[in-house]
Structures are given as structure tokens and as C-alpha cells.
Amino acid sequence: MAERPALRDHIEAAILTAAADVLAVRGTASMAEIAAAAGIGRATLYRYFANREALLSGLTEAAARDLVARIDDADLDSVPVPTALARLTRGFLTAGSKYGALLQPETHLPEKDAGLKQRLSEPVRGLIGRGAGAGALRTDLSVDTLFEMYTGLLEKGLLMVLRGDTGVEQASAAVLAIFLDGARAAGNGGTP
Amino acid sequence: MAERPALRDHIEAAILTAAADVLAVRGTASMAEIAAAAGIGRATLYRYFANREALLSGLTEAAARDLVARIDDADLDSVPVPTALARLTRGFLTAGSKYGALLQPETHLPEKDAGLKQRLSEPVRGLIGRGAGAGALRTDLSVDTLFEMYTGLLEKGLLMVLRGDTGVEQASAAVLAIFLDGARAAGNGGTP
Amino acid sequence: MAERPALRDHIEAAILTAAADVLAVRGTASMAEIAAAAGIGRATLYRYFANREALLSGLTEAAARDLVARIDDADLDSVPVPTALARLTRGFLTAGSKYGALLQPETHLPEKDAGLKQRLSEPVRGLIGRGAGAGALRTDLSVDTLFEMYTGLLEKGLLMVLRGDTGVEQASAAVLAIFLDGARAAGNGGTP
Amino acid sequence: MAERPALRDHIEAAILTAAADVLAVRGTASMAEIAAAAGIGRATLYRYFANREALLSGLTEAAARDLVARIDDADLDSVPVPTALARLTRGFLTAGSKYGALLQPETHLPEKDAGLKQRLSEPVRGLIGRGAGAGALRTDLSVDTLFEMYTGLLEKGLLMVLRGDTGVEQASAAVLAIFLDGARAAGNGGTP
DNA sequence: CAGTAAGCGAGACGGTACGTCGGGTCTTACC
DNA sequence: GGTAAGACCCGACGTACCGTCTCGCTTACTG
Numbered sequence: 129m130a131e132r133p134a135l136r137d138h139i140e141a142a143i144l145t146a147a148a149d150v151l152a153v154r155g156t157a158s159m160a161e162i163a164a165a166a167g168i169g170r171a172t173l174y175r176y177f178a179n180r181e182a183l184l185s186g187l188t189e190a191a192a193r194d195l196v197a198r199i200d201d202a203d204l205d206s207v208p209v210p211t212a213l214a215r216l217t218r219g220f221l222t223a224g225s226k227y228g229a230l231l232q233p234e235t236h237l238p239e240k241d242a243g244l245k246q247r248l249s250e251p252v253r254g255l256i257g258r259g260a261g262a263g264a265l266r267t268d269l270s271v272d273t274l275f276e277m278y279t280g281l282l283e284k285g286l287l288m289v290l291r292g293d294t295g296v297e298q299a300s301a302a303v304l305a306i307f308l309d310g311a312r313a314a315g316n317g318g319t320p
Numbered sequence: 321m322a323e324r325p326a327l328r329d330h331i332e333a334a335i336l337t338a339a340a341d342v343l344a345v346r347g348t349a350s351m352a353e354i355a356a357a358a359g360i361g362r363a364t365l366y367r368y369f370a371n372r373e374a375l376l377s378g379l380t381e382a383a384a385r386d387l388v389a390r391i392d393d394a395d396l397d398s399v400p401v402p403t404a405l406a407r408l409t410r411g412f413l414t415a416g417s418k419y420g421a422l423l424q425p426e427t428h429l430p431e432k433d434a435g436l437k438q439r440l441s442e443p444v445r446g447l448i449g450r451g452a453g454a455g456a457l458r459t460d461l462s463v464d465t466l467f468e469m470y471t472g473l474l475e476k477g478l479l480m481v482l483r484g485d486t487g488v489e490q491a492s493a494a495v496l497a498i499f500l501d502g503a504r505a506a507g508n509g510g511t512p
Numbered sequence: 513m514a515e516r517p518a519l520r521d522h523i524e525a526a527i528l529t530a531a532a533d534v535l536a537v538r539g540t541a542s543m544a545e546i547a548a549a550a551g552i553g554r555a556t557l558y559r560y561f562a563n564r565e566a567l568l569s570g571l572t573e574a575a576a577r578d579l580v581a582r583i584d585d586a587d588l589d590s591v592p593v594p595t596a597l598a599r600l601t602r603g604f605l606t607a608g609s610k611y612g613a614l615l616q617p618e619t620h621l622p623e624k625d626a627g628l629k630q631r632l633s634e635p636v637r638g639l640i641g642r643g644a645g646a647g648a649l650r651t652d653l654s655v656d657t658l659f660e661m662y663t664g665l666l667e668k669g670l671l672m673v674l675r676g677d678t679g680v681e682q683a684s685a686a687v688l689a690i691f692l693d694g695a696r697a698a699g700n701g702g703t704p
Numbered sequence: 705m706a707e708r709p710a711l712r713d714h715i716e717a718a719i720l721t722a723a724a725d726v727l728a729v730r731g732t733a734s735m736a737e738i739a740a741a742a743g744i745g746r747a748t749l750y751r752y753f754a755n756r757e758a759l760l761s762g763l764t765e766a767a768a769r770d771l772v773a774r775i776d777d778a779d780l781d782s783v784p785v786p787t788a789l790a791r792l793t794r795g796f797l798t799a800g801s802k803y804g805a806l807l808q809p810e811t812h813l814p815e816k817d818a819g820l821k822q823r824l825s826e827p828v829r830g831l832i833g834r835g836a837g838a839g840a841l842r843t844d845l846s847v848d849t850l851f852e853m854y855t856g857l858l859e860k861g862l863l864m865v866l867r868g869d870t871g872v873e874q875a876s877a878a879v880l881a882i883f884l885d886g887a888r889a890a891g892n893g894g895t896p
Numbered sequence: 897c898a899g900t901a902a903g904c905g906a907g908a909c910g911g912t913a914c915g916t917c918g919g920g921t922c923t924t925a926c927c
Numbered sequence: 928g929g930t931a932a933g934a935c936c937c938g939a940c941g942t943a944c945c946g947t948c949t950c951g952c953t954t955a956c957t958g
Contacts (some may be wrong), residue, residue, distance in 0.1 A: 136463030158944060169905040174946070210504075256503075265503045266509035269494050273486070276476045277498040294465070302461050306469045311448075311457050312402075350913060355921070361936040542939055553910040557942070575784075594888075649887045653878050657870070661882045663783075664860030668852045678849070686845050690853045695832075695841045695888035734918060745931040750920070 140176050142166065144190050147183060159183075193250045194223045199251045209259035210308060216252065217282065217300045224286045225296065249275065281307050332368050334358065336382050339375060351375075384440045386415050391443050401451035402500060407476065407490045408444065416478045417488065441467070473499050524560050526550065528574050531567060532610070543567075576628045578607050583597065583635050593643035594692060601666065601684045608670045609680065634663070665691050716752050718742065723759060724743050726868035735759075738748045769797045775827050786884060792828065793858065793876045800862045801872070825851065854883050 146166035150157045157165070161178060163173040176185040198219035204212040256274050259265035265274065285299040294302075338358035342349045344370050349357070355365040378428060396404040397478035397497075410478040442494040451457035457466065530550035541549070543564060547557040561567040582603035583599045588596040641657050643649035649658060669683040678686075722742035726733045733741070735756060739749040744749035753759040774795035774813050780788040841850060861875040870878075 129330045158946080159946085168909090171906080171948090172904060175903080178946085180945075190474075254461045259503075265506055266340045266497075266505050267380075269497060269503070273480075273490075273494045274498075274503050276480055276485075276492060277473055277503070280472040280474075280476030281469055282472075283476075288468055293468075302465045302469060305458075305461060306499065306502060308502045310498060311451075311461070311466050311469070312500045313455055313458050351915090362915095362919090363937080367934080370915085371917080372914075496934055536818070543941090544939080555911075555942095557705075559908075562941085564940075579901055589773075643887075647889055648845070650881075650889050653881060653887070657874075657878045658882075658887050660860045660864055660869075661857055661878060664856040664858075665853055666856075668856030668859075672849075672852055686849045686853060689842075689845060690883065690886065692886045692888045694849050694882065694884045695835075695845070695853070696884045697839055697842050735920085736918080745933090746920095747922090747932080750929060751930085754920085756919070 136176075141187070141190070142175065143168065143176055144183075144186055148187055151187075171190075191224070192245070195220060196248055196251075198223050199248075204251060205256050209255065209262065209264040210304075212255050213259075213278075214300070214304055215287070216255065217303050218296065220282055221286055221289055221296045221300055222304075225289050249279075252278070278307050308320070328368075332378070335360070335368055336375075337366065337422070340379055343379075383416070384437065386439055387412060390415050391440070396443060396447050397450070401447065401454065401456040402496075404447050405451075405470075405499070406492070408447065408494055409477070409495050410488065412474055413478055413481055413488045413492055413495075417481050430478055441471075444470070470499050520560075524570070525574070527552070527557065527560055527565075528570055532571055535571075540619075553640070573628055575608070575610070576632050578610075579604060580632055582607050583632070588635060588639050590644075593646065593648040594688075595640065596639050597662075598684070598688055600639065601669070601687050602680065604666055605670055605673055605680045605684055605687075609673050633659070633663075662691050712752075712819055716762070717766070718761075719744065719749065719752055720762055724763055727763075767800065768821070770821075772794060772824055772827075774799050775824075780827060781834075785831065785838065785840040788831050789854075789883070790876070793861070793879050796858055796873065797862055797865055797872045797876050797879075801865050813827075825855075828854070854869065854891050857883050 143162075143166045147157075147162045150162055150165040156159075160170050160172060162183070163170040166173065173183075177186055198217065202212065202215040204216065204217055207215070253271060253275050256265060256278065257271045258275070260267050260271055269277075281303045285303040288294050288302075289296055289299050335354075335358045339349075339354045342354055342357040346353075351365060354375070355362045358365065364495050365375075368450055369378055384503065394407040394411055396408065398406070440451065445463060445467050448457060448461045448470065452459050452466070461469075473495045477495040480486050480494075481488055481491050519635065527546075528552045531541070531546045534546055534549040543557060544554050547554045550557065556558075557567075561570055583600065584625070586599040586603055588600065591599070637655060637659050640649060640662065641655045642650050644655055644658070653661075665687045669687040672678050672686075673680055673683050719738075719742045723733070723738045725743040726738055730737075735749060736746050738759070739746040742749065749759075753762055756786070775792065778788065778791040780792065786807055792848055829847060829851050832841060832854065833847045836843050836847055836850070845853075857879045861879040862879075864870050865875050
């Protein structure tokens, strides 16, 4: 029987939102607690997400989907690399603030959303690659390494925002400043 | 009766080693599996660590203790800040490779080892503060922000090493390069 | 939600039967063994009986309920006292053979079924009282004392049946003969 | 190595006394509690009694030894059977009042002390056999059956004394009265 | 407009891990 | 050399959660 996809997706989104809320408030939550927070029965929760793992995976997927949308909106290819990185950083920190619970991955993320992770990281990798090819970014470090370093800064920036230490703008500026120019005071020369 | 502390500590260390091993091989492990891996009974495991949480906390504590020792060895205060950072980075990545399981903190770290975390981060903060005061590091970002950025890079570097993507030396160099000088190609000017 | 009580009671009875069987075969049994013998999971067993003690209590209650039914059937009030005692004895020994495990009360029976014990002993006391009042039983011993003596003989008779030393009929006859007429050979006169 | 038997036996007796006390107060007691009540270490307790079962067996053995002594003192063979039974009953109830905990046999008595039980029951059986042979006791019930009936009454009498319902003398009189002459009022004729 | 099929809440069930406790064996220091 | 202290293994107990299942009920689609 053909399911009307809109309704199911809507309920699924509502469940994910409730789950993200209760997971953000407490550190952990049982499936029963998540179901209660979503206002549905436990069986229904299992009808939408077969596993606890599937639920967590759905959370990451939703976050990633949001991020992908923002990345697409950012039109990274038509602006200079530093500008594109600035947009990317702000977009990630803005969107990511809603999915803080995922930074404490209490279970290993399954391989199922590896593709999603790939789809999310690929534009970033592409941007960095473009920067390296265009002479905007250093080439003594591989694109992969630069990507890892950037995401490390990004995650820490997100953590700062989630902890309330700073706002999105300040965190974005810090991430960008370090990633582009480093922490060394101007005029102090290269690597020791 | 006065307990001979050395023996108990030795057994505790052996248990922690076995637990780290089995946790590193599999992603997770039940208390019974950990006890079996340590060659002891489950009750004895509970005599040494009252909780699963206490066991995990013991693992982080051991790792942190190792790192603190390496930091103390690095003699950070007597060398220029960039050199000190380089030593710190290499020390962290070398030591941290043994405690990879802790980077997937499946349970929120209890407040008990907050003090330990403090003792571990304080020298790093001090070093960054010294760099900022001496004009070696930029001052438009707070010391705390610089610290967060540095640790973000550090953790990603550790992850790269743990994944086998690169060696300790290369990861250290990348972390240091980005943190000090950023990813921008030389001669491309300041922040946009 | 209104629970359908019949089903639950039926399952409970099945569990009790299985528990009585496995307890009769072995002397003791763990909760896991009882659950396995009942063909259910351990958790389900705990859903029906919160404690091991509750399970044992349920066993005694079932046995007592059976005995109460037999006592009611015996129509003790409408026949002469010796006949009523004979019916009672046979009924007890017949029914009690199924609950042998309860004679080795490995845990003190809780106060919860004190009322049940009362309901079981009261008809017997009433019968003895009737016999004493009607001149059928001696009155130099109190009704309570006669009750205790009778139940002492009864329990030993049950034990003999359970051990296979004798059948129900012979044991009943022995209990009745001693309780009514004593062991002294006929024509040998009163107490020394 | 020749052990000095007196000391060991003395300590053993002290342990048994303490165990009987603590078991009488509470219904049950762990080996640690018994050891603490006896003022000794748990290991020492296990040195004297290899098992919990052995300890319980030791308790029954002590009680039985006491009873055997009283039986021997009673000089049962030289007096008429009813008199001998009266002495036996009083002796049992007097001695047994000290060993009440054994009437709730929380574990099956092992076969180890079967010999002791035999040595204790044999004089009683002999006495009943003598009574049957001499025409003092009825012969339509076997000696074994008479023995069981008598001990059933005896145990109930002991229970009454232990519960404080009555004194030793009254309980003895009741046991004896029922066992010899039964509960039927005088002049009411034989079995129905 | 009535029948029907779906999705739902409630909750029982088996299984597994956790943390506790008691029994029985062993070693180690002490007197 | 026996004793006290206590560590150790084993297994049972009682609790909590996960994932599966069935049961009525309601709701919305359909003839």
C-alpha cells in the first residue's frame, strides 16, 4: 500500500525534534523517555525507528541534511575561498547549535550514514581543494589534513557556542582566524 | 589493617590496561567481558571499580595522569612558546595514542575528574597565556579561545593518528602549522 | 486499562505448578530454573512474582486454597465428629501429597498469609470444639492443645505418604486411630 | 599431629552455642554473622565447620547428643512402658527447648547424621517395640507407624513449649495423654 | 453512510547487562 | 602453628532497558 509520505515524514521529524530536546536536556534517555517526550507510545517510536541506533542515526541525518542545505545555499563556488569559508563556518555553527547532542556520540555511528557524512564533507573538501589549487591555501599540507584541521576547529567552535561561552559570530571569527592565519602574532615569521 | 597500597594500585592498573585493550578492540564491552579480559571475576572487578562509570573514569584518569607527566617533562616554561607548543603537541599525540577509546566518551564524564581535567589543561593555558603576553601569539582572541582552538586541532590530530591516517610526527606538524600560521598561503594577507 | 484477570491467573497457576514440580524433584531451584521449567523468561517470572518469597508464598497459598476447598466439601458439620475427622484427615493427606515441597519451608512464611492459615485452621478448630462440647472428645485438654496434637499427627502422616512409606488410606487410619483412641492396647486403663 | 581434643571441642561447642543463639533470634544468619556472633573470624568458622551444612548438622548433632544422654539416663528398660514414655517425653521437651532453631530445617538435613538420627530414634523404637510385645501398646499399627505418630506429637509439643503457649509439664502430659489414650472421651467406644 | 483496514497506545514477553550479596577457598600477616 | 583479616571466584537475586509481539481502539478511507 502506498503510504502518503508527507505525513510519515512529518511525524518522524517531530519525533526527532523531541528526541533532540530530551537528549540535550539530559545526557541520555531511554527509548521510553524519548517516546513520552514525543507524546507517542513506545511501539510507535519503534515503528518509525527500528533501533535506538536508527534513531540516533536519524538525528545525525537530519542535522546533516540541514547543514547540506545551508552549504548549498552558501554558493561556495562563486566567491573567494576565504569568503566561502566564512560563510561555511557561520552556517555550520548556526545550524549545528540545534544538534548539540550529537557531539557526544554515545554509540559509534553506524556505517549506514557514511554516505551522508561523505555528502556533507565533500563540498568542504572541494572548497579546500579549490583554495589549494588557486594558491589561496598552503599546499605543504594535504587537502585531507587541512579538512581535518578545519573540522577540528569547527567542532570546538560549535562546542563553545553550545556551552554558551560565546556567540555564533565570535566563534566563527575565531575558527576562521585560526584556520586562515593561525595564532602567531603578525610579523613573527614562519615555522620554527 | 593497613592495606599495602602498591599491590592494589598495581592490580588496578592491570585491570585498566586490560579494559583499555578490550575496549579498543571492540567498541564496547560488558563488565563481565572486561573482567574476563583482566583474568579476574566480575565481583573482583566491582571491588576495584564500584561502577562502570568509575571504571571509565579510571581510564580517563590514567590517561590524563600520563599526559600530565609528559607535560611536566616537556619543561614548557624554559623554551620559546613555539617550541613549547611543538613539544606539547608531540607529547600529547604520542601519549594519547594509547587511550583512543576515551575519545568516544560513551558516558558523560562525571564531575569527579573535573579537577584532573583542570590540572591537565592548566599548563596548556599557561603556555598560551605566556605566548600572548610575550607577543608571540595574537591577542585579539582570548586565551580561552586560543586554548579551545588548539585542543580542537589536537584532538583531530590524535584522531588521525588513531585512524592510522598519518604518523605522530606528521600530525604534530600539521596541528602546529595550522595553529601557529594558519592554512592561508604565505603572502596572501590578513583576514578578509 | 482493565486487565482480564482470568488469563493472568491462569498463567500464574501454570507457573506455580511448574515451580512445585521442579521444587519437588530437586530440593531447591533458582529463579532461572523455575522460569525455564515454566517455559517463560526470568523477567516474566519476576513480573508475576516480585520475589522468591512471593513465589513460595503463592505456592503455600495455592496449597491452602486447595485444602480449604476440600474442607468445605467435607461437610464437616453434618456428620458425627469422628466421621468428620476421618474425612478431614483423608482430605488433607490426599491434597497435601501434591505440595510436599512446602513442608521444608526454607524461608519463614511471611505474615501475609497468616490470614490464610487462619482460614484453614479455623474449621478444624471448630470441629474439635464441637466434639469437645458434644462429649465426643475429652475436655481435660484445651481445644487448642487438641488441635496442635491433631496437626502434629497429620503432618507426620503426610510425611509418611510423601516418603512413600505408606498410602493415604493407611496413614489416615493411623492418624485417626492414634488421635481418637491412642496407642495403648485396649483394656489397659487410663494414664499412669 | 595429635590435636588436643579438649580445646578444639570446647571452641566448637562455643561456636555452636553462639550459632544457636543468633539463629534463634533471627530466623536466618549468614556465615559472617555467625562468625561475628561467635567472636571469631569467618575463616576460623570454616576451619571448624567446612560447610554451612556441616554447621547446621553440628547443631542437630549437639542437640541429639544431649537427648541421647537424657534417654540413657531415663533407664527406659526397667520401668513400665507408660512410665518410660512419660520420662522420655519430659526429657525430650526439656532438652529440646534449647534447640528450637532446628525445627525450622531450612536445609535438608544431610545424610551424614543419619546415623545419629538412628542412634537417637532407636531407643524410642525399642521402647515402643517392647510395649507392643508386652501387650501394653496396640499391635494393629506397626512399630514404625507408632514411632512416627509419637514423634509427630512430640515435635508439636516442643513447638508449643518453644512458642510459650504452655510449659514442659503440660505439654508432656498432653503428648502422653493423646499418644496413650487418644482424644476420644472415655466410654465412647472404638474406632467408627 | 456503513464497513474496513491502517495506525496507534498500552503493555506483556524474552533476553541481557548491571550492581549486590552470600558461600566457600585461598593467601598473608600477626600473636 | 593457629587465628584474624580479607581478597578472590562463583552464582543467585532483583532491577532496568531493549527490541518484539499482541491486543483493542480509533480514525479515516472506501464501496
